[in-house]
Amino acid sequence: MDGELELIRRIADRAGVRGGVATGIGDDAAVLDDGTVLALDMVVDGVHVRRATHSFGDIAHTALAVNLSDVAAMGALPVAALIGLGLPEDVRGDDVDAMYADMEDLADAHGMSIVGGDVSASPVLTVSVAIVGRPTAGIRPVLRSTGRPGDTLVVTGPLGASAAGLMVLRDPALAAGIPEADALVKTHLRPRPRVADGVHLAEAGATAMIDISDGLLLDADRMARASGLAADIDLEALPMAPGVVATAGAAGVDPALLAATGGEDYQLLAAIPPSAGLEPHLTVVGQLRDGDPGVRAMRSGRDVTPARLGWEHRGA
């Protein structure tokens, strides 16, 4: 079996881009000629979520949230989503109602609509979501490939909460003495896409953007390689979610590395020109520069890049 990244490379190599498409495979979302953005992400029980720890509502929320995050990463606003449900025999109508109740809540909070989809039998619970978004007036979708040397790298909020929450879910004993443990778990089960932040960054002139789905280092590496630049990430500058340092300590892992590689934060990583003003809720975590394309994790001026930058959902 080939890894996810290798498969995507092979797929992208083969893809033909025909009329009406501005940007095809290779970004958080594709872009049509009129600026419409399109993305599809699927959530599979046992791979991205687990029925043992996630409610039906959690699973459905996550599936829609990760797609909203793709639209956010383009600096666009979501308009409509389609939902494909693969349902095992034991899933009841009430479970499906619970899934849709939570997806409708999330859709409503973002002013967008669930407009269709498909329901099928399947041996494994699968939620495929496709989403359509549009940028605000006069703004083009922000790609990951258009960062510029000297741009500042910023994140929209604290990192590590989802990874720490997953650790607590897997080993509840870690929660002892950590008042934020429940909040960490909730962040893992109910990711919150940064749609308003994405639009704001696009309007403020971000040159490149990506959502932090698989770990800051891996997603920064993707932005850097797509832009043909080096990205330096300062591990000592990362904004840590409350409770992450304590949880990492209890588990005996490096908190900054947990925050940098843990994945599923769904914060945005943006490159902004040095001249742009910094909003207070943005944290500078590094810089783009000319150099060998890819990410370097720095600590006190030393390169401490780990071998594993983040998560792939299909092992190599």
Next chain:
Amino acid sequence: MDGELELIRRIADRAGVRGGVATGIGDDAAVLDDGTVLALDMVVDGVHVRRATHSFGDIAHTALAVNLSDVAAMGALPVAALIGLGLPEDVRGDDVDAMYADMEDLADAHGMSIVGGDVSASPVLTVSVAIVGRPTAGIRPVLRSTGRPGDTLVVTGPLGASAAGLMVLRDPALAAGIPEADALVKTHLRPRPRVADGVHLAEAGATAMIDISDGLLLDADRMARASGLAADIDLEALPMAPGVVATAGAAGVDPALLAATGGEDYQLLAAIPPSAGLEPHLTVVGQLRDGDPGVRAMRSGRDVTPARLGWEHRGA
């Protein structure tokens, strides 16, 4: 477990339609304010296709074709598709290449692009496809719900080939003495969406349209109920694909009922005003009229509607 139709009803009851959407859940595709059409259909191994009888290319072709058929049923042209692959451990990179080769061929034949998607591990081979289309200039997408009393019901080509092909796949002995057996199997494995026909019918003034995915009677029933009308289908008028009568005879089933309920033909069923001219490749199969909403199958003036109108992909 609830049936597919019951689940879709529950989902549609809950759905809120917000800004930017003209038509939400309940048609072959959703329609945005600017006429953009969106659909998502998934194909699951063991449910819609079988790795024992379908090649990887067949499965991928089918997944894209059924989505193209949804766009065709709106009278629109496809622009872009997103592909979500759920891949079991034993699927190799070469298999994925084979899937994309056949999807790229089909995309190219329709002048549209595969622009992205997702790859995930999964215990079962799953292909989710989302598609975006646009109507030709000056034409609105054709819904299934807007048929009018007195409209003529037409189909775009012969029926029953896919159902007969599936019977041959399951019982190869049926093929003895039937020269068209291979062609029937091929029609089942490689459905051909009627995109040009759909555009032509929309431009010719079709009032309602639906693709025949689950059986002529079931899809006519959907159109009729959505339009608040009765639909009479004349079983003696159905255009039979070559070899269907012989295959049905060999299997001891009624050929017209096979063609009317077999499903997966991916021809289009359209309602056209009596004043519209009939193209030679269209066949009149019935009529819409005022009356109890739903389909009736007629034979020599008698109501012979079967209890089972077609296929659901999640049993009741």
